[in-house]
Amino acid sequence: MSKDNDPYLKLDHIAKSFQRGSTTTEVLRDIQLAIADGEYISIIGHSGCGKSTLLNIIGGLTPVTKGAVLLQNREVNSPGPERAIVFQNHSLLPWLSVYDNVAIAVNKVFSGRKSRAERDEWIKHNLALVHMSHALEKFPSELSGGMKQRVGIARALSLEPKILLLDEPFGALDALTRAHLQDSVMEIHSRLKNTMIMITHDVDEAVLLSDRIVMMTNGPAATIGEVLTVPLARPRDRLALVSDATYTQCRATVIEFLYARHKAPSLVA
Amino acid sequence: MTLASTGDGYAHASAPAPATGNPGKVLNSAAAVSPAFSLSRRARRAWIWTLQNALPPALTTALLLLIWQIAFSQPGASLPTPSIVWSESKDLILQPFYWAGSQDIGLGWRILTSLQRVAVGFGLAAIAGIAIGALIGQSIWAMRGLDPIFQVLRTVPPLAWLPISLAAFRDANPSAIFVIFITSIWPILINTAVGIRNVPQDYRNVAAVLRLNTLELFFKVMLPSAAPYIFTGLRIGIGLSWLAIVAAEMLTGGVGIGFFIWDAWNSSKLPDIVVALVYIGLVGFVLDRLVSAAGRFVTRSATP
Ligand SMILES: Nc1ncnc2c1ncn2[C@@H]1O[C@H](COP(=O)(O)OP(=O)(O)O)[C@@H](O)[C@H]1O
Numbered sequence A: 001m002s003k004d005n006d007p008y009l010k011l012d013h014i015a016k017s018f019q020r021g022s023t024t025t026e027v028l029r030d031i032q033l034a035i036a037d038g039e040y041i042s043i044i045g046h047s048g049c050g051k052s053t054l055l056n057i058i059g060g061l062t063p064v065t066k067g068a069v070l071l072q073n074r075e076v077n078s079p080g081p082e083r084a085i086v087f088q089n090h091s092l093l094p095w096l097s098v099y100d101n102v103a104i105a106v107n108k109v110f111s112g113r114k115s116r117a118e119r120d121e122w123i124k125h126n127l128a129l130v131h132m133s134h135a136l137e138k139f140p141s142e143l144s145g146g147m148k149q150r151v152g153i154a155r156a157l158s159l160e161p162k163i164l165l166l167d168e169p170f171g172a173l174d175a176l177t178r179a180h181l182q183d184s185v186m187e188i189h190s191r192l193k194n195t196m197i198m199i200t201h202d203v204d205e206a207v208l209l210s211d212r213i214v215m216m217t218n219g220p221a222a223t224i225g226e227v228l229t230v231p232l233a234r235p236r237d238r239l240a241l242v243s244d245a246t247y248t249q250c251r252a253t254v255i256e257f258l259y260a261r262h263k264a265p266s267l268v269a
Numbered sequence B: 001m002t003l004a005s006t007g008d009g010y011a012h013a014s015a016p017a018p019a020t021g022n023p024g025k026v027l028n029s030a031a032a033v034s035p036a037f038s039l040s041r042r043a044r045r046a047w048i049w050t051l052q053n054a055l056p057p058a059l060t061t062a063l064l065l066l067i068w069q070i071a072f073s074q075p076g077a078s079l080p081t082p083s084i085v086w087s088e089s090k091d092l093i094l095q096p097f098y099w100a101g102s103q104d105i106g107l108g109w110r111i112l113t114s115l116q117r118v119a120v121g122f123g124l125a126a127i128a129g130i131a132i133g134a135l136i137g138q139s140i141w142a143m144r145g146l147d148p149i150f151q152v153l154r155t156v157p158p159l160a161w162l163p164i165s166l167a168a169f170r171d172a173n174p175s176a177i178f179v180i181f182i183t184s185i186w187p188i189l190i191n192t193a194v195g196i197r198n199v200p201q202d203y204r205n206v207a208a209v210l211r212l213n214t215l216e217l218f219f220k221v222m223l224p225s226a227a228p229y230i231f232t233g234l235r236i237g238i239g240l241s242w243l244a245i246v247a248a249e250m251l252t253g254g255v256g257i258g259f260f261i262w263d264a265w266n267s268s269k270l271p272d273i274v275v276a277l278v279y280i281g282l283v284g285f286v287l288d289r290l291v292s293a294a295g296r297f298v299t300r301s302a303t304p
């Protein structure tokens, strides 16, 4: 096997069990996936199947039980700024202003490489990317949910991560804000060409944003059921896609997987 | 973790109200009528505020003084009435800062001496309590092992520490300071430990992704996150310090407010004691407000 053929990010036979007292729950079993540099991957699956667990494993926050995560052929098993995470609930530090929430990340990661002035500019640049320049001195408690999520995205982007991990980043938002942020993320992705892995349970969001959609089976012992390639050209326009045949077909495939073949466990009974 | 629950809403402290525009600014003659209007409205609001907040305590105080006066005004009463307190201890009330010799000084000076001891004892307790509490809060086993011991120690009354303290230090002043320290450290320590224990996993995850080192993690994430708990502990601690200093000074002597009471008792000057009690109460109240305000200031933005 030559090095050039090795994937950028490889999930190599990952399994995860949680031990609680004497009971062991197998959450993930034999996850195998190769992800190319710059690819946009969505992970979709029913609630509780283990999506967040998988993302945290890639992020290095949760250790694997079996298998390994290989980034450019090197095993990663601890968290680091090259795999930035946008958390499901934004996870801003409430005692820091918007600016300082990004600054804590930038000042830590770029302290040796950028001057003070460059860091200041970089912080403001990233907040401008998510259209938050007007609220630099605001505190998280003064922001709406969508704004907090945007700051969380800016903080993650400011790390210049090789891989951006997004855990249901738009889950708690209203439809309009959600669409706006999806557009922002698409725009950022096209500009920075970084690798994105996003958890969602919104079928439209998955089809609109992704190069490939990873569909997970239901837990316990969930695994990858199917991987769908979305052959839509970029940039994508949500309005034009509404009536696009390929879009509709991709959408149908995911829905069929989720609601016909792998119904939510609670709905089966 | 009983003490943590006595927090009285630091975490819910509301953000400061946005500053309102300066109503006194007159830009043109048409607007000239509005400042006068808003001024009178402001005055009315201030009047209403006074009515609502100052009047009830003033009335109840007057009523209590009246009851006290009536209850002890028959001849041969065991305690002095307010009017006797006033006539016999006027000097103490009106001149808190007179100085006429080493033991003939105003109550203000005595309070300051006591406050100085409290500052040292409580300051040390705050530093040690936060540091040890933070260490213990990191480990579930340290907490399980030590918490019962702390819960027992924190119920030991201040004066019970005094003999041990005197034996160890052989000097009144460090003994008094030690008593304050040992009395006030437990709530600070226990609350800090609980606060550190309760730092949300989310914040720890953020720190982990950034690879913050131990010191950065502690000062940039743990301490600010635990601040509301820590201030609850500090507030309980300062109250206990003030309880302890008066008790300790009664036995160790010197120029503190506690010894003054003991001295007044020995020379049967009950009115003086009454005045001293009022001083102690007021200072304790101010200390509590100060720590509470500091807590609100520090955690002002951390409302979730
Ligand atoms: N730390 C943990 N300890 C024990 N069980 C866990 C832990 N984290 C997650 N789980 C279990 O793993 C399963 C998958 O959780 P999660 O990855 O959060 O699902 P999803 O994000 O797909 O909704 C759930 O059944 C959950 O109870």
Ligand SMILES: [Mg+2]
Pocket (backbone or CB within 6 Å): A051, A052, A053, A088
């Ligand atoms: Mg999840």
